[in-house]
Amino acid sequence: MVTATLLIAGVAGCSSADPSVPPGSSVLAGVADTPALGASGGGAMTVENGYVADGEELSAFADVPAITGLDSALRTAVQDAARDAAADGVDLHVSSGWRSAAYQQALFDAAVHRYGSPEAAREWVLRPDESSHVTGDAVDVGPTDAMYWLSRYGSDYGLCQTYGNEMWHYELAVERGGQCPPPAADPTAG
Numbered sequence: 226m227v228t229a230t231l232l233i234a235g236v237a238g239c240s241s242a243d244p245s246v247p248p249g250s251s252v253l254a255g256v257a258d259t260p261a262l263g264a265s266g267g268g269a270m271t272v273e274n275g276y277v278a279d280g281e282e283l284s285a286f287a288d289v290p291a292i293t294g295l296d297s298a299l300r301t302a303v304q305d306a307a308r309d310a311a312a313d314g315v316d317l318h319v320s321s322g323w324r325s326a327a328y329q330q331a332l333f334d335a336a337v338h339r340y341g342s343p344e345a346a347r348e349w350v351l352r353p354d355e356s357s358h359v360t361g362d363a364v365d366v367g368p369t370d371a372m373y374w375l376s377r378y379g380s381d382y383g384l385c386q387t388y389g390n391e392m393w394h395y396e397l398a399v400e401r402g403g404q405c406p407p408p409a410a411d412p413t414a415g
């Protein structure tokens with residue numbers, strides 16, 4: 226199964242790059258904890274900027290900028306998927322959605338601090354002008370069983386995992402019922 230292979234690749238990529246981040250948890254949770262974010266970018270960590278607290282999982286139907294700032298077709302797709310996942314007994318939540326450029330910059334700065342260089346940081350967090358979160362075209366989903374559910378059924382909604390090292394990151398990439406293209410290895414490979 227192609228899907229299973231990609232999932233394993235995603236977990237392996239996550240674990241090998243950063244053993245402190247358990248498979249299935251967003252690397253941004255760790256990044257957001259770094260002192261750099263508090264010092265330089267703490268002002269961007271507000272609900273208005275699309276900030277979602279570490280460990281907080283939003284409903285796909287929540288009336289907050291992280292959700293309402295998403296492209297409407299993507300938002301509808303995620304909501305449809307969440308509704309059907311719930312019918313399967315799986316709670317599909319959003320751990321990150323739309324982000325303001327200021328919030329993305331704060332995350333990037335924190336990632337540079339965490340990973341040691343802009344080049345290393347870009348494997349996990351893109352700059353504001355590169356990130357599909359800033360344009361409202363990406364969601365990070367959770368928890369782990371929801372990631373597995375979406376890896377299996379996401380294409381029914383046009384939702385595809387776009388980076389092999391981020392099994393939580395989905396974008397609207399095909400028509401509903403289409404076949405998702407293979408993900409890029411990581412955000413720098415696109």
Ligand SMILES: [Zn+2]
Pocket residue numbers: 321358363364365391393394395
């Ligand atoms: Zn993402």
